[in-house]
Amino acid sequence: MFAFFVRFLIYLATILLLGRFLRSLFRSLTRGSEPRAPHNAPSSRTVMVKDPMCGMYMDPRLAVRIQRNKEEFYFCSDECRQKFLAEAS
Known part of the structure; x- marks a missing residue:
């Protein structure tokens, strides 16, 4: 019984990690390849x-x-x- 519970937790953790990985992969594909500027970075329109x-x-x-x-x-x-x-x- 204990071995079944441990195996179930391992499968659950694997599925959750795989889901998180796939979600981040699809997010990066839909956002495009342009890197985002940090919030405190000057605007690209600012002339130095x-x-x-x-x-x-x-x-x-x-x-x-x-x-x-x-x-x-x-x-x-x-x-x-x-x-x-x-x-x-």
Whole structure:
């Protein structure tokens, strides 16, 4: 009786695992081959800007920026902005 119960549990676990595997396989096939972007990733429409001092690219909404001679400059930090202003003067 005990052996029958153990065998039943093993079969049940195998069927459940197989079902889960097939479900994930069919989900990936119906979603297409494009990988999904993480929720915290910037939108693909976001244009990144480059810090002229250190070369780092960043989202312009998060950058420190100044306008000089009708041109806008973006910096990753206030330190890079200060270096830029010191070199420009």
